[in-house]
Each structure stands twice: as structure tokens, then as C-alpha cells.
Amino acid sequence: MKRKTAAEKPHEHLIKDAKKLVLEYPKVPLTVDCAIFGFEENKLKVLVIKSDLEYYKGHYSLLGDIVKDNEELDDAAYRVLKERTGMNDVFLDQVRAFSHPDRHPGGRVITVAYCSLLNINHHQLKIHDNDLNWHSVSTLKDMAFDHKEIVDECYSWLQKRIQEHPLGFNLLPEKFSLRELQNLYEAILAVSLDRRNFRKKFASMDLLIDINEMEQDVPHRPGKLYKFNFEKYEKSKRKWIGIDF
Amino acid sequence: MKRKTAAEKPHEHLIKDAKKLVLEYPKVPLTVDCAIFGFEENKLKVLVIKSDLEYYKGHYSLLGDIVKDNEELDDAAYRVLKERTGMNDVFLDQVRAFSHPDRHPGGRVITVAYCSLLNINHHQLKIHDNDLNWHSVSTLKDMAFDHKEIVDECYSWLQKRIQEHPLGFNLLPEKFSLRELQNLYEAILAVSLDRRNFRKKFASMDLLIDINEMEQDVPHRPGKLYKFNFEKYEKSKRKWIGIDF
DNA sequence: TAATAATGTGTACCTTTTACATAGTAGGAT
DNA sequence: ATCCTACTATGTAAAAGGTACACATTATTA
Numbered sequence: 001m002k003r004k005t006a007a008e009k010p011h012e013h014l015i016k017d018a019k020k021l022v023l024e025y026p027k028v029p030l031t032v033d034c035a036i037f038g039f040e041e042n043k044l045k046v047l048v049i050k051s052d053l054e055y056y057k058g059h060y061s062l063l064g065d066i067v068k069d070n071e072e073l074d075d076a077a078y079r080v081l082k083e084r085t086g087m088n089d090v091f092l093d094q095v096r097a098f099s100h101p102d103r104h105p106g107g108r109v110i111t112v113a114y115c116s117l118l119n120i121n122h123h124q125l126k127i128h129d130n131d132l133n134w135h136s137v138s139t140l141k142d143m144a145f146d147h148k149e150i151v152d153e154c155y156s157w158l159q160k161r162i163q164e165h166p167l168g169f170n171l172l173p174e175k176f177s178l179r180e181l182q183n184l185y186e187a188i189l190a191v192s193l194d195r196r197n198f199r200k201k202f203a204s205m206d207l208l209i210d211i212n213e214m215e216q217d218v219p220h221r222p223g224k225l226y227k228f229n230f231e232k233y234e235k236s237k238r239k240w241i242g243i244d245f
Numbered sequence: 246m247k248r249k250t251a252a253e254k255p256h257e258h259l260i261k262d263a264k265k266l267v268l269e270y271p272k273v274p275l276t277v278d279c280a281i282f283g284f285e286e287n288k289l290k291v292l293v294i295k296s297d298l299e300y301y302k303g304h305y306s307l308l309g310d311i312v313k314d315n316e317e318l319d320d321a322a323y324r325v326l327k328e329r330t331g332m333n334d335v336f337l338d339q340v341r342a343f344s345h346p347d348r349h350p351g352g353r354v355i356t357v358a359y360c361s362l363l364n365i366n367h368h369q370l371k372i373h374d375n376d377l378n379w380h381s382v383s384t385l386k387d388m389a390f391d392h393k394e395i396v397d398e399c400y401s402w403l404q405k406r407i408q409e410h411p412l413g414f415n416l417l418p419e420k421f422s423l424r425e426l427q428n429l430y431e432a433i434l435a436v437s438l439d440r441r442n443f444r445k446k447f448a449s450m451d452l453l454i455d456i457n458e459m460e461q462d463v464p465h466r467p468g469k470l471y472k473f474n475f476e477k478y479e480k481s482k483r484k485w486i487g488i489d490f
Numbered sequence: 491t492a493a494t495a496a497t498g499t500g501t502a503c504c505t506t507t508t509a510c511a512t513a514g515t516a517g518g519a520t
Numbered sequence: 521a522t523c524c525t526a527c528t529a530t531g532t533a534a535a536a537g538g539t540a541c542a543c544a545t546t547a548t549t550a
Contacts, residue, residue, distance in 0.1 A: 014299040018351030021298075026314050027272035030355065053266075054259040066270050070353060073344040094341050097357050099318040106263030108315060110275065112342050163488050179497080191486060196499080197539065201488060204537085220496040221547040233490075240489075241436060242507095243408050243446060245478075424528080441530080442508065449506085465527040466516045487538090 031111040032077045033064035033147065034092070035154035036085070038120040038134055039171035042183045045120070045134035046151055047084070048143070052130070055105045056144035060135060062151070064111065077114040084132065085123045091170070092116045095150075095157050103146045111145075115154040117170040162188055164240075166207070169228040177215050177223035178202065207233050276356040277322045278309035278392065279337070280399035281330070283365035283379055284416035287428045290365065290379035291396055292329070293388070297375070300350045301389035305380060307396070309356065322359040329377065330368045336415070337361045340395075340402050348391045356390075360399040362415040407433055411452070414473040422460050422468040423447065452478050 015021055036047040048060035063084050067076040073094065082088045095113040103109065125132050137155060140148065162168050168184050169176075182198045202208055208226040215222035260266055281292040293305035308329050312321045318339065327333045340358040348354065370377050382400060385393065407413050413429050414421075427443050447453055453471040460467035 014302060015297050016299045018298055018300050018349070020351070022274055022349060022351030022354055025274035025276075025311050025354065027274050028312070028314075029267055029270035029272050030275070031270075052260050053263055054261045055263050057259060067273070067344075069271050069273075070346040072346065073342055073355070096339050097318055097342050099312075101315040101317065104263070104267060106265075106267030109267055109270065110318070163486070164490050166490055177497090185488065189486060194540075195497090196541085199498080201538085205490075218496080219548060220494080221498095221545080223497055237490075241408070241434060243430065245409050245411055245450075245482075422528090439509075440528090441510085444529080445531095446507090463527085464517065465525080466514080466529095468528055 029107075029109045030067045031064050031109055032067060032073055032080060032114055033062040033111050033150055034077055034080050034114045034116060035062055035095075035151050036081065036116045036118060037137070037154075037158060037171065038118055039184055039187065040120045040134060042187055044137045044155075044187050046137050046140065047125075048133065048135045048140075049084075049129065050131040051144040053105065053144065059142055059144040060140070060147075061144035062147045063132075067112075073112050074114075077112075081116060084129070085118065085125060087118060087123055090116055090118050091167075093157075093161075095154050098146055098150060100146060111150075113150045113154060115157055117158070117167055119171055119173065121173065159189055166228060166230075166233055169230075175211060175213065175225040175227060177225055178208075179223055181226075274352075274354045275312045276309050276354055277312060277318060277325060277359055278307040278356050278395055279322055279325050279359045279361060280307055280340070280396050281326065281361045281363060282382070282399075282403060282416070283363055284429055284432065285365045285379065287432055289382045289400075289432050291382050291385065292370075293378065293380045293385075294329075294374065295376040296389040298350065298389065304387055304389040305385070305392075306389035307358075307392045308377075312357075318357050319359075322357075322361075326361060329374070330363065330370065332363060332368055335361055335363050336412075338402075338406075340399050343391055343395060345391060356395075358395045358399060360402055362403070362412055364416055364418065366418065404434055411473060411475075411478055414475075420456060420458060420470040420472060422470055423453075424468055426471075 034047075038045045038047065047063060049063055051057070051059050051061045063080050065076065065080050065083075067073060071079075074092070077092050077094075078088065081090060081092060092114050093116070095115050097110060097112045099110045101108050103111070120134060125134075137151065140151060142148075143151065158167070162185070168181065168188070171184060172180055178199050179195075181202070182193060182195065185198070186192055207229045209229050211225055211227055213225040215225060279292075283290045283292065292308060294308055296302070296304050296306045308325050310321065310325050310328075312318060316324075319337070322337050322339075323333065326335060326337060337359050338361070340360050342355060342357045344355045346353050348356070365379060370379075382396065385396060387393075388396065403412070407430070413426065413433070416429060417425055423444050424440075426447070427438060427440065430443070431437055452474045454474050456470055456472055458470040460470060
């Protein structure tokens, strides 16, 4: 049989043993890190914990952990969330992977960042663990690893995401006033919005349920309380066509 | 000295040796896979290659490779693109990681998906390599690994992205007619758009440069040719506030 | 009871989107 | 040459949505 060049017959040698192939692959340690945002005192906060590492003594880091053998990334992130906050009914979204070779002082570790939002008052933190606490996003600095970069990126992700999806309601009590809702948007987007137009916008979406209750214990005229109509939202997710850049 | 519980004094034992810590971490094989889109004959295409694996004999897969020791994910993706298409001046965006434990028949391999767009006519493919070719996105099926899922996700990413960023121009010739631009948007978004409103939209953005040339060799009245004004776009990137879901 | 600090609604204006109409021009068939 | 075809190119009116305002109302508290 006449020899063919590799260019002509590239399929000659298919790899039979996939297991053997994968065993020869280089391997890297992989972690997940969770940027868990909350809202309190009209400020956006993020859950941080003191670093375990002497190298980063006194610096805060995000909640994270190693990805276990055969564990999905999503599952690893949910596990971290559950272990630290007791929550397991919270949404969690992958933002992106961070892979700078020097991002970890112990050698190469790649991490996948996740973002989550939760209502601070709904969750008792296990605060005995390494000074776990809510830290204002705007005053964060000197974080361990590249966690400041991760927080910044997750925050940008959140700013964009909250405008297109009803994420914000995860940060608020079940019943909330329009003022609380607006405060949330203003804090996250770092803008000030016209109160009347903001209300009109949400009114026109028709996704808030007026529950005929009023705010209690506010030092001024109380506002109406609303719930978000998740059911209606799920039924009528819009597909969005609008070229604009 | 009185003993304290772990809850009271959690910082007692900081980890001194970060290197040792990382050495104990479980490790996983990591790859990048690139969904590289092109546009031809009014169809959105994606670059695929026949799988090396006997297990997936005859099935197409995306272009991908192992991430090397100390290589950034972005660099690995650019390397794949360069090796396969000869291009190194193309943008490439991370979409997300895929980590299902059974996604690779050889055992656990996590992959990070990247998305890129390029002009089919600008790049000579090294088509001797395993039947590398452009495949219509709409008729793709039976891909190796979870690559169909990756393509689907990258396609969704692209649909959203192209509405907010001027990505589409990477798929077109440098000089293009408005009809070509509209065909591109219609193909990617899978909608039909009103021609007059489409033109008005781009006219109002004022980012197309009329180069005073006409189409050649079209079997009908030729249209004007334009270039995209990347320079102006870079100067005037808008920050977008518009709650809507 | 008056000042304060909110809530709750309305309106006029402007911009953008949508739906649709008409005129013009190159190529090809006859 | 003339007409048909298949586009380009532009315009316009109505609807929808966003912006910038003003004013009356209602709890609280000083």
C-alpha cells in the first residue's frame, strides 16, 4: 500500500484509548470563589472572610473552596454557599474563570467565579468562621489573591444583569416599598434616578403585586408594600431584539 | 493561658506554607474549546474539525486544546486560534466553563469555552488537518463531547452580544453594503427586520462611513458600500442605564 | 399645630420605534 | 428600446417609551 502523507490521510490514527489520553494531560488545581452580594443600610455589600494564609494575613478573601473530584463547578459553588450561609435555595451564576499563573502564592490555581445575591436578614451567618462578614463593596480593598479583581468583575456583571433580570428582589425582603426598590437600584448602579419615572417604569411592567399593606415604623409617611410577581415574570419572559451600541 | 474554643479564636493557625497547601489540592485536566463563527452565503457557520477519538469517530468537535502548565486560559485560546487559522489579531471572549464529570469519555476534563468571530474569506484554513471546515450552525448535530451544548451556549451569547457591541463587522468584508449587514443580523438573530428601519437605526448611530463606492457584480441595482467607524465607536462607548425585563 | 419628609399621581415634551409608501436605478429578457 | 424584476434609497405618520418637571397628600415629630 502506498504511503500517504499526513495531510492527505489525517484520520489514519484515531485515538483508541481516551482514558490513557486524558491521563497524560497536565492537571491544575481548580477552585470556585463566590461573590455573594447583599443589601443593607442602602449599601451593596459582599460576603468576605479573613484569609487562612499567613501570606495574606489580615486580608479579606471571597468564600471559596477546592473543586472536588468529579464535582461539577456549579455544585461546588452551591456547596460553598450552603456551608457558609446555610442557604441552598439561592440562585448562583457563573461569571468567569480567572487563570493568571501567579494569582495564588502557593502556585498555579485556577478559579471560577460565581455570583449570588441574597437577603442579609434572611440568613444567619456562621460568624465564628474566620471573621465572616458583610463588607461594603465600595470600600473594599487589599483583598487576598486576585479577589478584588473578581469582585469588581462580578459587580460589573451584576450591574448589567440587574437591568435585564429581576435579580434585585433577592436582596430585598419579600415585601418591600418602591423606595426600597429604588434605593437598591441606585446603590447597585451608582446613579440617582427620578422617583416618579422609576415608579412609572415598574408600574408599566406590571410585575409588582400591591399587597395592600403599608410600611411600619418609618419616620415619615409610610409607603405601600409590594411583592414581585415571579410567576407572571416566568410566564412572560420577553425575548429582546434591540440593536444598540 | 486559658484555652479558647475554635469559634472564639479562629485565626490561631494560619497556613504558613501556601505551596504545600496547593500541592495537596486535587487537580483536574483543563482544556479550552473555541467556537469560532463565520458568515458565508447568508448563513452563520462555525469552525469544526473531525474528532481524534475513536470513540467519537466521524463526529465533529470544536477546536480545542489542553491548557499548558502556567498558561493563561486566554493565551491557550488564542494559541488554538492561531494554530488553526493563522490569525492572531482577532478578539476572543470567554463564555463559560463546562464541567460535567462525564463530558469526556476519557475521564474528567473541564473545559472553558471561548467565542470568536472571523471573516471566512480573510483566512486560509489549514484544511489538511482532520477535515477542518465551516459548518452551518443551524444544521449542526451529533457533535463529540458536549460540544453541541457549547455551540448552543456560544450562539446565545453571540445573539445577545451582537446587539450591544459591534461584533458583526468582524464577520463581514471591510467594505460592506447595508443589505449585507442586515443579512448578517437577520441570520444571527433568526428574525426578519424591516429594511427601512434597520437602515435608519444604523444611520442614527452614525458609526458607518460612506466610502463612496458601490457594490460590483450584483444582479440588481448596486448599493453603497460602508466601513465601520471603529475609531469613533471606541471614543464614544455608551454606558447604558435602562431597566427592562 | 406647623414644619418636615416622605408618598402618590399627572402632564407636557421629546426621542425612539414601528408600520407602511413611493420613487429610483441597474440588469436581463424580450 | 422597452419592460420587468429586484433591488436601493428616502420619507412620514402614529404609537410607544423616556425625561423633566409640579403639586397635592399623609404620617411623624418638634
